[in-house]
Amino acid sequence: MIGLLVAIALGGVLPWRPPPTKPDVAAAGDPPRMMFKAPVFNGFVNQQGRAVSSDAYAGKVLVVTFMYPYCTRVCPSLASRMVNLETLLRQRGLQNRVQLLSFNVDPEGSGPAEMSRFMQQYGADPADGLWQFLTAPVAVTERVVQQGFHANYEKIAVxxxxxxxxxxxxxxxxxxxxxxxNPLADAAHPAYDIIHNSSAIIVGPKGVVRYVLGQADTVSVAAMMNDIIRVLQANKGA
Incomplete structure (x- = not known):
């Protein structure tokens, strides 16, 4: 529900994996950087319940975000951005070179059915593969999201x-x-919130993170699109 870059829970800093040695933030509009290797993953399913792994997206630019279906603060804004990015990518003929991925940070409380309804609420077609919402068992999600992408999340009581x-x-x-x-959240009335990272991470075609856009709910769709194009045009293509 609450997307934060630095999350404080009950007076203590949430546990955080040591940051990568490369810079961990790249502002929208900056040249792409060689930051850290994106995690390889499997064991996930998408919003349609279909098994997916990182191999399916090899050679594509990835735009990675972190959401959950009952979120009522950052996620609706991020979801709208993903839908608008889908439109822009198709207009530019880039839909086969870019993949939008959102990782579900509430794997215990929600699954493909809720993820699919969440996407529909904000104008997405869950059957369209350009934006995919992924979920996995808790341990797998923690390894990929927190350890691999260095993106924290924590469930807390309302x-x-x-x-x-x-x-x-x-x-x-x-x-x-x-x-x-978020009508889905209104209907479910979950007894918890999830504090989570609100970044958008742009990964190059060779699996290297090129941008970590902090507070992505405040970054315009045009700025994200320009950064995607910069990554596609980068000489190293990493």
Whole structure:
């Protein structure tokens, strides 16, 4: 529900894997950087319940985000951006060179059915393979998302959210994010929220991360598209 770059839960910093040796942020509009190797993965299914692995996307530019179906703050905005990116990619004839991937950070509480409905709410066709929403067992998700992409997430009780915000204000990491419409969340009334990374990670065709766009819900679709094109045009093509 709450996408944060630096997440404070109940007064303590969420556990974080040591950052890669390469720079861990590349702002939209910067030249692409050689940052770190994206994780290889298998054991996931998409929003249609079909098994997928990183091999299926070999040679493509990946735009990776982190969401969950009951999210009411950052995810609706990110989902809208993915839908608009789909349109732009097709207009430019790039739909076969780029893959949009979202990893479900609530693998315990939601699966393909919820992921599919979430995508439909924001204008996506779940049968369209250009944007895929992936989920896996908890241990697999943690390995790929937290250890591989260095993207934190943490489930907390709903009644702990105010404590989290208070800790963030004291720490200086608080960022206001308005609640957005999510009919799926309204119907489910989950007893938890998930604090999660709000970055968009752009991976080059050879599996090297070229951009980590912080607070991607504030990055325009045009800026993301320009960065994708920069990666496609990069001489090293990594």
């Amino acid at each position: 009644d702990a959210v105010d404590q989290v915000f208070a800790a963030q204000r004291q720490n200086g990491s608080y960022r206001y994010m308005p609640v957005m419409a």
